[in-house]
Amino acid sequence: MPGEQLEALLENSAMREALSTVFERSEEGNEEVQWADVSDALSSGQWGRLIETGVLVSGGTGFTLANPERVRQTLEEHGHRSSGAGVEEIESGSWAWYDKAAGVAALVLFAGYWNTGIRDIIASFDNILLAPITELLPFYAVIIVLAIVTGLYSTVLQARLMDHEKMQAYQERMKDLNERKEAAKDRGDDEALEQIQEEQMEAAGDQLGMFKLQFRPMVWIMLLTIPVFLWLRWKVRGGHLGVGETGLIVPLAGAVSWQEPLLGPMRTWIVWYFLCSMASRQIIQKTLNIQTSPSTSS
Structure with a gap:
């Protein structure tokens, strides 16, 4: 139907509410709707109009919206909120100055993987703090303790710093666009496809927004985790292990040294640390009931 005719129809608030009901109960134009589906909210006169x-045009067993995308757009212009509305209202999370400072510091620490001077300075400072633990526990147990500690603050930081509501809003928006695109393809609606593709182009900034939301807690996690990892590397590769701290016994592999490749090119100490870290994070999340990812609706 012509857009002017639809506009004129929606000038009447009662018809606007009637069309909103039909739009929602037809799954936003993706499903057919019958009089019995809307008779509790529409009068027979509104349905007939x-x-x-x-x-509404005749479908297989009921009626379907002739142009769902135009109806959606017109309803939104009149203040109707559908699942695809409100795209502009999701603001990208901005980083505070301390987040940016933490990011710069994390980059400097990250350079320690290649720069021996930076690595030695950081590891030497860490060694002062960790010396009491290394004197009491064998090296494999020290790695377990560090994995638990890093797993705890990583889980807490990710849960506290991640904006789960915005992440869920981003995900739901992209899911809605994809579902509308598939529905438009199924009914061969080229006009709707073109409009949805334009919306997807406008929503391209969502990817950047999601990246910023996800990377903010990662910056703080790296700021605390990288020094621990550099100390472990300094301890193993720098020859600072205690007497008898040669490695550990691994199922199937047997006795392996800390510097020996265990999983592909990954050395034993790295594999052991990651296994302990992943296990501790899972236990911590379940024990403290901490959510680190946005909930998904079915």
Whole structure:
């Protein structure tokens, strides 16, 4: 139907509410709808007028919206909120100055993987703090303790710093666009496809917004985790292990040294640390009931 005719129809608030009901109960134009589906919210006169004006057209066993995307757009212009509305209202999270400072510091620490001077300075400072633990526990147990500690603050930081509501809003928006695109393809609606593709282009900034939301807690996690990892590397590769601290016994592999490749090119100490870290994070999340990812709706 012509856009002017649809606009004129929606000038009437009662018809606007009637069309909103049909739009929602037809799964935003993706499903057919029958009189029995909306009779509790529409009068027979309103139903007949929607058919008479061409808003609803005959389908297989019921009626379907002639142009769902135009109906969606017109309803949104009149203040109707559908699942695909409100795209502009999701603001990208901005980093505070201390987040940016933490990011710069994390980059400097990250350079320690290649720069021996930076690595030695950081590891030497860490060694002062960790010396009491290394004197009491064997090296494999020290790695377990460090994995538990890093797993704890990583889980807490990710849960506290991640904006789960915005992440879920981003994900739901992209899911809605994809579902509408597939529905438009199924019914061969080229006009709707073109409009949805334009919306997807406008929503391209969502990827950047999601990246910023996800990377903010990672910056703080790296700021605390990298020094621990550099100390472990300094301890193993720098020859600072105690007497008898040669490695550990691994199922199937047997006795392996800390510097020996265990999983592909990954050395034993790295594999052991990651296994302990992943296990501790899972236990911590379940024990403290901490959510680190946005909930997904079915």
